[in-house]
Amino acid sequence: MHRTPARTPARVAVVGAGPGGLTCARVLQRHGVEVTVHDLGAAPAARDQGGSLDMQAGTGQYALRAAGLWEKFGALARPEGERTRLLGRDGKTLFDAVPPREGQGNPEIDRGQLRDLLLDSLAPGTVRWGHKLERAEPLGAGRHRLHFANGETAETDLLVGADGAWSRVRRLLSDAVPVYTGVTFVETGLNEAEARHPELAALTGEGTMMALDDNLGLVAQRNSGGHIRVYAGMRTPEDWHRRAGVDLAEPAAVRAALLERFAGWSPALRGFLTETDTGYVNRPLYALPVPHTWEHTEGVTLLGDAAHLMSPFSGMGANLAMRDGADLAQALAGHPEPDEAVTAYEKILLPRSTEAAEGAAEGIESAFAPDSAEQVLAHLTGRH
Missing domain, CATH: 3.50.50.60 (FAD/NAD(P)-binding domain)
Structure with a gap:
Protein backbone atom coordinates (compact mmCIF):
# COMPACT_ATOMS: atom_id res chain seq x y z
CA MET A 1 0.00 0.00 0.00
CA GLU A 82 0.65 51.50 36.50
CA ARG A 83 -0.05 54.73 38.37
CA THR A 84 0.02 57.75 36.03
CA ARG A 85 0.63 61.34 37.09
CA LEU A 86 0.46 64.45 34.88
CA LEU A 87 2.02 67.73 35.96
CA GLY A 88 2.20 71.19 34.43
CA ARG A 89 5.50 72.95 33.83
CA ASP A 90 4.95 74.69 37.17
CA GLY A 91 5.06 71.33 38.96
CA LYS A 92 1.38 71.39 39.92
CA THR A 93 -0.54 68.13 39.63
CA LEU A 94 -3.15 68.04 36.86
CA PHE A 95 -4.01 64.32 37.05
CA ASP A 96 -3.07 61.49 39.41
CA ALA A 97 -4.69 58.10 38.90
CA VAL A 98 -4.47 55.39 41.54
CA PRO A 99 -3.53 52.04 39.95
CA PRO A 100 -6.28 49.42 39.59
CA ARG A 101 -6.77 46.82 42.29
CA GLU A 102 -4.61 43.69 42.14
CA GLY A 103 -5.73 41.32 39.42
CA GLN A 104 -6.98 44.16 37.24
CA GLY A 105 -5.35 46.63 34.90
CA ASN A 106 -1.99 46.39 33.15
CA VAL A 179 11.70 58.27 9.56
CA TYR A 180 12.32 60.79 12.32
CA THR A 181 9.14 61.70 14.18
CA GLY A 182 10.30 65.23 15.01
CA VAL A 183 10.74 64.35 18.69
CA THR A 184 13.94 63.46 20.54
CA PHE A 185 14.29 62.04 24.04
CA VAL A 186 17.41 62.57 26.13
CA GLU A 187 17.51 59.75 28.67
CA THR A 188 19.03 60.01 32.11
CA GLY A 189 18.40 58.22 35.40
CA LEU A 190 18.35 58.21 39.19
CA ASN A 191 19.75 55.38 41.31
CA GLU A 192 18.58 54.57 44.85
CA ALA A 193 15.98 57.24 44.28
CA GLU A 194 14.26 57.17 47.67
CA ALA A 195 17.52 57.62 49.58
CA ARG A 196 19.51 59.79 47.16
CA HIS A 197 16.76 61.82 45.45
CA PRO A 198 13.74 61.84 47.79
CA GLU A 199 12.11 64.98 46.36
CA LEU A 200 12.26 63.65 42.79
CA ALA A 201 11.07 60.23 43.96
CA ALA A 202 8.06 61.89 45.57
CA LEU A 203 7.31 63.85 42.38
CA THR A 204 7.48 60.65 40.32
CA GLY A 205 5.13 58.68 42.54
CA GLU A 206 4.72 54.92 42.23
CA GLY A 207 4.53 54.69 38.45
CA THR A 208 5.05 57.20 35.65
CA MET A 209 5.08 60.99 35.90
CA MET A 210 4.69 63.21 32.84
CA ALA A 211 5.14 66.97 32.76
CA LEU A 212 4.25 68.49 29.39
CA ASP A 213 4.08 71.97 27.93
CA ASP A 214 4.65 73.68 24.59
CA ASN A 215 6.51 70.96 22.66
CA LEU A 216 8.58 69.91 25.67
CA GLY A 217 8.15 67.13 28.21
CA LEU A 218 9.71 65.35 31.17
CA VAL A 219 8.83 61.72 31.79
CA ALA A 220 10.00 59.90 34.94
CA GLN A 221 9.32 56.18 35.18
CA ARG A 222 9.77 53.86 38.15
CA ASN A 223 11.81 50.73 37.57
CA SER A 224 12.59 47.99 40.05
CA GLY A 225 15.56 48.24 42.41
CA GLY A 226 14.92 51.87 43.30
CA HIS A 227 15.83 53.17 39.83
CA ILE A 228 13.94 55.94 38.02
CA ARG A 229 14.42 56.43 34.29
CA VAL A 230 14.01 60.00 33.12
CA TYR A 231 13.35 61.23 29.59
CA ALA A 232 13.59 64.87 28.55
CA GLY A 233 11.53 65.15 25.36
CA MET A 234 11.74 67.92 22.78
CA ARG A 235 10.09 68.61 19.46
CA THR A 236 13.28 69.61 17.72
CA PRO A 237 15.41 69.00 14.62
CA GLU A 238 17.16 65.65 14.72
CA ASP A 239 20.56 67.36 14.75
CA TRP A 240 19.61 69.77 17.55
CA HIS A 241 22.89 69.16 19.38
CA ARG A 242 25.02 70.01 16.34
CA ARG A 243 23.09 73.20 15.76
CA ALA A 244 23.62 74.12 19.40
CA GLY A 245 27.31 73.15 19.33
CA VAL A 246 26.75 70.50 21.99
CA ASP A 247 29.07 67.50 22.28
CA LEU A 248 26.84 64.59 23.37
CA ALA A 249 29.87 62.99 25.02
CA GLU A 250 30.16 65.93 27.45
CA PRO A 251 27.52 65.61 30.21
CA ALA A 252 27.97 69.19 31.39
CA ALA A 253 27.29 70.52 27.89
CA VAL A 254 24.17 68.37 27.49
CA ARG A 255 22.91 69.41 30.92
CA ALA A 256 23.39 73.09 30.13
CA ALA A 257 21.55 72.74 26.81
CA LEU A 258 18.62 70.96 28.46
CA LEU A 259 18.38 73.54 31.24
CA GLU A 260 18.25 76.25 28.59
CA ARG A 261 15.45 74.40 26.77
CA PHE A 262 13.49 73.98 30.00
CA ALA A 263 14.05 77.52 31.27
CA GLY A 264 10.91 78.75 33.02
CA TRP A 265 9.96 75.29 34.29
CA SER A 266 9.71 74.77 38.02
CA PRO A 267 13.02 74.25 39.87
CA ALA A 268 11.65 70.96 41.23
CA LEU A 269 11.10 69.55 37.72
CA ARG A 270 14.43 70.87 36.47
CA GLY A 271 15.99 68.70 39.15
CA PHE A 272 15.30 65.71 36.88
CA LEU A 273 17.78 67.27 34.44
CA THR A 274 20.54 67.98 36.94
CA GLU A 275 20.50 65.15 39.50
CA THR A 276 21.63 62.46 37.12
CA ASP A 277 23.44 59.30 38.19
CA THR A 278 23.77 57.84 34.72
CA GLY A 279 24.73 60.63 32.34
CA TYR A 280 22.73 61.48 29.22
CA VAL A 281 21.83 59.43 26.14
CA ASN A 282 20.38 61.09 23.03
CA ARG A 283 17.45 59.07 21.62
CA PRO A 284 15.73 60.46 18.51
CA LEU A 285 12.38 58.72 17.97
CA TYR A 286 11.65 57.04 14.63
CA ALA A 287 8.59 55.41 13.10
Whole structure:
Protein backbone atom coordinates (compact mmCIF):
# COMPACT_ATOMS: atom_id res chain seq x y z
CA MET A 1 0.00 0.00 0.00
CA HIS A 2 1.33 3.43 -0.96
CA ARG A 3 1.93 5.64 2.08
CA THR A 4 2.25 9.41 1.77
CA PRO A 5 5.57 10.49 3.29
CA ALA A 6 5.26 12.47 6.51
CA ARG A 7 5.75 16.19 6.09
CA THR A 8 9.22 17.32 7.11
CA PRO A 9 8.91 19.89 9.92
CA ALA A 10 9.79 23.40 8.79
CA ARG A 11 13.03 24.89 10.07
CA VAL A 12 12.08 28.22 11.65
CA ALA A 13 14.71 30.91 12.20
CA VAL A 14 13.84 34.01 14.22
CA VAL A 15 16.22 36.97 13.91
CA GLY A 16 16.12 39.08 17.06
CA ALA A 17 15.86 38.09 20.73
CA GLY A 18 13.54 40.85 21.85
CA PRO A 19 10.15 40.27 23.52
CA GLY A 20 8.42 39.43 20.25
CA GLY A 21 11.04 37.03 18.92
CA LEU A 22 11.41 35.23 22.25
CA THR A 23 7.64 34.94 22.69
CA CYS A 24 7.38 33.41 19.23
CA ALA A 25 10.12 30.91 20.05
CA ARG A 26 8.59 29.99 23.41
CA VAL A 27 5.11 29.35 21.98
CA LEU A 28 6.58 27.37 19.08
CA GLN A 29 8.46 25.15 21.51
CA ARG A 30 5.33 24.62 23.58
CA HIS A 31 3.75 23.23 20.40
CA GLY A 32 6.74 21.03 19.60
CA VAL A 33 8.05 23.14 16.71
CA GLU A 34 11.83 23.46 16.43
CA VAL A 35 13.12 27.02 16.28
CA THR A 36 16.43 28.84 16.46
CA VAL A 37 16.78 32.49 17.48
CA HIS A 38 19.74 34.51 16.18
CA ASP A 39 20.74 37.71 17.97
CA LEU A 40 23.55 40.17 17.36
CA GLY A 41 24.19 40.65 21.09
CA ALA A 42 27.28 38.92 22.43
CA ALA A 43 25.36 37.71 25.49
CA PRO A 44 21.95 38.13 27.13
CA ALA A 45 23.10 41.12 29.21
CA ALA A 46 25.20 42.76 26.50
CA ARG A 47 22.75 45.64 26.02
CA ASP A 48 20.55 47.65 28.34
CA GLN A 49 16.98 46.47 27.77
CA GLY A 50 15.32 49.80 28.59
CA GLY A 51 12.66 50.82 31.07
CA SER A 52 9.41 49.47 32.38
CA LEU A 53 6.49 48.03 30.39
CA ASP A 54 2.82 47.69 31.22
CA MET A 55 1.48 44.34 30.06
CA GLN A 56 -1.89 44.95 28.42
CA ALA A 57 -4.79 42.52 28.51
CA GLY A 58 -5.34 41.87 24.80
CA THR A 59 -1.71 41.80 23.77
CA GLY A 60 1.11 41.28 26.29
CA GLN A 61 -1.02 39.44 28.84
CA TYR A 62 -2.51 37.25 26.11
CA ALA A 63 0.99 36.38 24.88
CA LEU A 64 2.24 35.53 28.37
CA ARG A 65 -0.68 33.15 28.85
CA ALA A 66 -0.05 31.56 25.44
CA ALA A 67 3.57 31.12 26.53
CA GLY A 68 2.53 29.50 29.82
CA LEU A 69 4.31 32.21 31.81
CA TRP A 70 1.45 34.16 33.37
CA GLU A 71 2.00 32.94 36.92
CA LYS A 72 5.76 33.54 36.79
CA PHE A 73 5.11 37.00 35.40
CA GLY A 74 2.80 37.73 38.32
CA ALA A 75 5.64 37.08 40.78
CA LEU A 76 7.75 39.77 39.07
CA ALA A 77 5.12 42.33 38.12
CA ARG A 78 4.59 45.66 39.86
CA PRO A 79 0.87 46.54 39.71
CA GLU A 80 1.56 49.82 41.53
CA GLY A 81 3.74 50.85 38.59
CA GLU A 82 0.65 51.50 36.50
CA ARG A 83 -0.05 54.73 38.37
CA THR A 84 0.02 57.75 36.03
CA ARG A 85 0.63 61.34 37.09
CA LEU A 86 0.46 64.45 34.88
CA LEU A 87 2.02 67.73 35.96
CA GLY A 88 2.20 71.19 34.43
CA ARG A 89 5.50 72.95 33.83
CA ASP A 90 4.95 74.69 37.17
CA GLY A 91 5.06 71.33 38.96
CA LYS A 92 1.38 71.39 39.92
CA THR A 93 -0.54 68.13 39.63
CA LEU A 94 -3.15 68.04 36.86
CA PHE A 95 -4.01 64.32 37.05
CA ASP A 96 -3.07 61.49 39.41
CA ALA A 97 -4.69 58.10 38.90
CA VAL A 98 -4.47 55.39 41.54
CA PRO A 99 -3.53 52.04 39.95
CA PRO A 100 -6.28 49.42 39.59
CA ARG A 101 -6.77 46.82 42.29
CA GLU A 102 -4.61 43.69 42.14
CA GLY A 103 -5.73 41.32 39.42
CA GLN A 104 -6.98 44.16 37.24
CA GLY A 105 -5.35 46.63 34.90
CA ASN A 106 -1.99 46.39 33.15
CA PRO A 107 0.77 45.56 35.67
CA GLU A 108 4.32 46.79 35.01
CA ILE A 109 7.53 44.82 34.63
CA ASP A 110 11.07 45.88 33.80
CA ARG A 111 12.08 45.05 30.23
CA GLY A 112 15.15 43.22 31.50
CA GLN A 113 13.09 41.06 33.83
CA LEU A 114 10.64 40.25 31.05
CA ARG A 115 13.45 39.25 28.72
CA ASP A 116 15.01 37.01 31.36
CA LEU A 117 11.63 35.40 32.01
CA LEU A 118 11.28 34.54 28.32
CA LEU A 119 14.90 33.43 27.91
CA ASP A 120 14.73 31.12 30.91
CA SER A 121 11.65 29.43 29.45
CA LEU A 122 13.43 28.31 26.26
CA ALA A 123 15.25 25.07 25.67
CA PRO A 124 19.03 25.39 26.17
CA GLY A 125 20.82 26.56 23.04
CA THR A 126 17.73 28.05 21.40
CA VAL A 127 19.34 31.50 21.15
CA ARG A 128 22.58 31.84 19.21
CA TRP A 129 24.31 34.94 20.55
CA GLY A 130 26.81 36.98 18.56
CA HIS A 131 25.01 36.29 15.27
CA LYS A 132 24.49 39.59 13.49
CA LEU A 133 22.61 39.01 10.26
CA GLU A 134 24.39 40.53 7.27
CA ARG A 135 22.07 39.29 4.54
CA ALA A 136 19.48 36.64 3.74
CA GLU A 137 20.03 34.81 0.46
CA PRO A 138 16.87 33.44 -1.20
CA LEU A 139 17.28 29.80 -2.25
CA GLY A 140 13.87 29.26 -3.82
CA ALA A 141 10.67 27.65 -2.54
CA GLY A 142 10.67 30.03 0.43
CA ARG A 143 14.03 28.86 1.78
CA HIS A 144 16.84 31.24 2.73
CA ARG A 145 20.50 31.01 3.63
CA LEU A 146 21.41 33.39 6.41
CA HIS A 147 24.85 35.00 6.36
CA PHE A 148 26.15 36.32 9.66
CA ALA A 149 28.91 38.81 10.42
CA ASN A 150 30.92 36.12 12.23
CA GLY A 151 31.21 34.15 8.97
CA GLU A 152 28.68 31.47 9.87
CA THR A 153 25.66 30.56 7.76
CA ALA A 154 22.37 28.80 8.43
CA GLU A 155 19.49 27.67 6.24
CA THR A 156 15.84 28.03 7.08
CA ASP A 157 12.43 27.23 5.63
CA LEU A 158 10.80 30.20 7.37
CA LEU A 159 12.64 33.40 8.24
CA VAL A 160 10.99 35.58 10.90
CA GLY A 161 12.27 39.14 11.14
CA ALA A 162 12.02 40.23 14.76
CA ASP A 163 15.12 42.39 14.40
CA GLY A 164 13.72 45.76 15.35
CA ALA A 165 13.68 49.25 13.90
CA TRP A 166 16.54 48.80 11.42
CA SER A 167 15.57 45.28 10.40
CA ARG A 168 17.64 43.57 7.73
CA VAL A 169 14.94 40.97 7.18
CA ARG A 170 12.47 43.74 6.30
CA ARG A 171 14.47 44.45 3.14
CA LEU A 172 13.20 41.20 1.65
CA LEU A 173 9.62 42.47 1.85
CA SER A 174 9.61 46.25 1.87
CA ASP A 175 11.60 49.33 0.86
CA ALA A 176 10.24 51.26 3.84
CA VAL A 177 12.72 52.78 6.29
CA PRO A 178 12.05 54.49 9.62
CA VAL A 179 11.70 58.27 9.56
CA TYR A 180 12.32 60.79 12.32
CA THR A 181 9.14 61.70 14.18
CA GLY A 182 10.30 65.23 15.01
CA VAL A 183 10.74 64.35 18.69
CA THR A 184 13.94 63.46 20.54
CA PHE A 185 14.29 62.04 24.04
CA VAL A 186 17.41 62.57 26.13
CA GLU A 187 17.51 59.75 28.67
CA THR A 188 19.03 60.01 32.11
CA GLY A 189 18.40 58.22 35.40
CA LEU A 190 18.35 58.21 39.19
CA ASN A 191 19.75 55.38 41.31
CA GLU A 192 18.58 54.57 44.85
CA ALA A 193 15.98 57.24 44.28
CA GLU A 194 14.26 57.17 47.67
CA ALA A 195 17.52 57.62 49.58
CA ARG A 196 19.51 59.79 47.16
CA HIS A 197 16.76 61.82 45.45
CA PRO A 198 13.74 61.84 47.79
CA GLU A 199 12.11 64.98 46.36
CA LEU A 200 12.26 63.65 42.79
CA ALA A 201 11.07 60.23 43.96
CA ALA A 202 8.06 61.89 45.57
CA LEU A 203 7.31 63.85 42.38
CA THR A 204 7.48 60.65 40.32
CA GLY A 205 5.13 58.68 42.54
CA GLU A 206 4.72 54.92 42.23
CA GLY A 207 4.53 54.69 38.45
CA THR A 208 5.05 57.20 35.65
CA MET A 209 5.08 60.99 35.90
CA MET A 210 4.69 63.21 32.84
CA ALA A 211 5.14 66.97 32.76
CA LEU A 212 4.25 68.49 29.39
CA ASP A 213 4.08 71.97 27.93
CA ASP A 214 4.65 73.68 24.59
CA ASN A 215 6.51 70.96 22.66
CA LEU A 216 8.58 69.91 25.67
CA GLY A 217 8.15 67.13 28.21
CA LEU A 218 9.71 65.35 31.17
CA VAL A 219 8.83 61.72 31.79
CA ALA A 220 10.00 59.90 34.94
CA GLN A 221 9.32 56.18 35.18
CA ARG A 222 9.77 53.86 38.15
CA ASN A 223 11.81 50.73 37.57
CA SER A 224 12.59 47.99 40.05
CA GLY A 225 15.56 48.24 42.41
CA GLY A 226 14.92 51.87 43.30
CA HIS A 227 15.83 53.17 39.83
CA ILE A 228 13.94 55.94 38.02
CA ARG A 229 14.42 56.43 34.29
CA VAL A 230 14.01 60.00 33.12
CA TYR A 231 13.35 61.23 29.59
CA ALA A 232 13.59 64.87 28.55
CA GLY A 233 11.53 65.15 25.36
CA MET A 234 11.74 67.92 22.78
CA ARG A 235 10.09 68.61 19.46
CA THR A 236 13.28 69.61 17.72
CA PRO A 237 15.41 69.00 14.62
CA GLU A 238 17.16 65.65 14.72
CA ASP A 239 20.56 67.36 14.75
CA TRP A 240 19.61 69.77 17.55
CA HIS A 241 22.89 69.16 19.38
CA ARG A 242 25.02 70.01 16.34
CA ARG A 243 23.09 73.20 15.76
CA ALA A 244 23.62 74.12 19.40
CA GLY A 245 27.31 73.15 19.33
CA VAL A 246 26.75 70.50 21.99
CA ASP A 247 29.07 67.50 22.28
CA LEU A 248 26.84 64.59 23.37
CA ALA A 249 29.87 62.99 25.02
CA GLU A 250 30.16 65.93 27.45
CA PRO A 251 27.52 65.61 30.21
CA ALA A 252 27.97 69.19 31.39
CA ALA A 253 27.29 70.52 27.89
CA VAL A 254 24.17 68.37 27.49
CA ARG A 255 22.91 69.41 30.92
CA ALA A 256 23.39 73.09 30.13
CA ALA A 257 21.55 72.74 26.81
CA LEU A 258 18.62 70.96 28.46
CA LEU A 259 18.38 73.54 31.24
CA GLU A 260 18.25 76.25 28.59
CA ARG A 261 15.45 74.40 26.77
CA PHE A 262 13.49 73.98 30.00
CA ALA A 263 14.05 77.52 31.27
CA GLY A 264 10.91 78.75 33.02
CA TRP A 265 9.96 75.29 34.29
CA SER A 266 9.71 74.77 38.02
CA PRO A 267 13.02 74.25 39.87
CA ALA A 268 11.65 70.96 41.23
CA LEU A 269 11.10 69.55 37.72
CA ARG A 270 14.43 70.87 36.47
CA GLY A 271 15.99 68.70 39.15
CA PHE A 272 15.30 65.71 36.88
CA LEU A 273 17.78 67.27 34.44
CA THR A 274 20.54 67.98 36.94
CA GLU A 275 20.50 65.15 39.50
CA THR A 276 21.63 62.46 37.12
CA ASP A 277 23.44 59.30 38.19
CA THR A 278 23.77 57.84 34.72
CA GLY A 279 24.73 60.63 32.34
CA TYR A 280 22.73 61.48 29.22
CA VAL A 281 21.83 59.43 26.14
CA ASN A 282 20.38 61.09 23.03
CA ARG A 283 17.45 59.07 21.62
CA PRO A 284 15.73 60.46 18.51
CA LEU A 285 12.38 58.72 17.97
CA TYR A 286 11.65 57.04 14.63
CA ALA A 287 8.59 55.41 13.10
CA LEU A 288 7.76 53.48 9.95
CA PRO A 289 5.36 55.08 7.45
CA VAL A 290 1.69 54.39 8.18
CA PRO A 291 0.39 52.07 6.92
CA HIS A 292 3.37 49.78 6.50
CA THR A 293 2.31 46.77 4.45
CA TRP A 294 3.96 44.33 2.06
CA GLU A 295 3.08 41.71 -0.51
CA HIS A 296 3.02 38.24 0.98
CA THR A 297 6.26 36.44 0.16
CA GLU A 298 6.74 32.74 0.78
CA GLY A 299 9.22 31.88 3.48
CA VAL A 300 9.56 35.22 5.26
CA THR A 301 7.54 37.48 7.54
CA LEU A 302 7.97 40.16 10.21
CA LEU A 303 6.84 40.92 13.73
CA GLY A 304 7.26 43.71 16.27
CA ASP A 305 9.19 46.85 15.36
CA ALA A 306 10.44 45.24 12.17
CA ALA A 307 6.81 45.22 11.01
CA HIS A 308 5.36 48.31 12.70
CA LEU A 309 7.90 50.58 14.40
CA MET A 310 5.98 53.39 16.11
CA SER A 311 6.52 56.04 18.75
CA PRO A 312 6.40 54.96 22.42
CA PHE A 313 3.29 57.10 22.86
CA SER A 314 1.17 54.21 21.66
CA GLY A 315 2.09 52.25 24.77
CA MET A 316 1.78 49.24 22.47
CA GLY A 317 5.22 48.47 21.01
CA ALA A 318 6.43 45.53 23.10
CA ASN A 319 2.87 44.39 23.81
CA LEU A 320 2.08 44.20 20.10
CA ALA A 321 5.38 42.45 19.37
CA MET A 322 4.56 39.76 21.92
CA ARG A 323 1.05 39.29 20.53
CA ASP A 324 2.55 39.10 17.03
CA GLY A 325 4.96 36.40 18.19
CA ALA A 326 2.23 34.38 19.90
CA ASP A 327 -0.14 34.69 16.93
CA LEU A 328 2.51 33.63 14.40
CA ALA A 329 3.57 30.65 16.52
CA GLN A 330 -0.01 29.49 17.04
CA ALA A 331 -0.70 29.83 13.31
CA LEU A 332 2.37 27.73 12.49
CA ALA A 333 1.28 25.08 14.98
CA GLY A 334 -2.26 25.04 13.62
CA HIS A 335 -1.72 24.93 9.84
CA PRO A 336 -0.34 22.02 7.83
CA GLU A 337 1.93 24.24 5.72
CA PRO A 338 4.06 27.20 6.90
CA ASP A 339 2.95 29.41 4.02
CA GLU A 340 -0.71 28.93 4.94
CA ALA A 341 0.14 29.87 8.51
CA VAL A 342 2.02 33.02 7.52
CA THR A 343 -0.79 34.09 5.19
CA ALA A 344 -3.33 33.73 7.99
CA TYR A 345 -1.05 35.57 10.43
CA GLU A 346 -0.43 38.53 8.11
CA LYS A 347 -4.17 38.97 7.53
CA ILE A 348 -4.44 39.70 11.27
CA LEU A 349 -1.12 41.50 11.73
CA LEU A 350 -1.31 44.19 9.06
CA PRO A 351 -4.66 45.85 9.90
CA ARG A 352 -3.99 45.58 13.64
CA SER A 353 -0.58 47.21 13.40
CA THR A 354 -1.89 49.95 11.12
CA GLU A 355 -4.53 50.90 13.67
CA ALA A 356 -1.96 50.95 16.48
CA ALA A 357 0.54 52.98 14.46
CA GLU A 358 -2.11 55.57 13.63
CA GLY A 359 -2.85 55.88 17.35
CA ALA A 360 0.85 56.24 18.14
CA ALA A 361 1.26 59.02 15.59
CA GLU A 362 -1.69 60.87 17.11
CA GLY A 363 -0.28 60.30 20.60
CA ILE A 364 3.10 61.84 19.94
CA GLU A 365 1.50 64.79 18.16
CA SER A 366 -0.68 65.44 21.22
CA ALA A 367 2.15 65.02 23.72
CA PHE A 368 4.45 67.44 21.92
CA ALA A 369 2.22 70.30 20.87
CA PRO A 370 1.76 73.90 22.03
CA ASP A 371 -1.15 72.79 24.24
CA SER A 372 0.21 69.35 25.07
CA ALA A 373 -0.80 69.29 28.75
CA GLU A 374 -4.41 70.10 27.88
CA GLN A 375 -4.56 67.48 25.12
CA VAL A 376 -3.05 64.72 27.25
CA LEU A 377 -5.26 65.63 30.22
CA ALA A 378 -8.32 65.37 27.99
CA HIS A 379 -7.17 61.93 26.86
CA LEU A 380 -6.49 60.70 30.40
CA THR A 381 -9.87 61.89 31.64
CA GLY A 382 -11.80 60.62 28.63
CA ARG A 383 -12.72 64.08 27.34
CA HIS A 384 -10.96 63.77 23.98
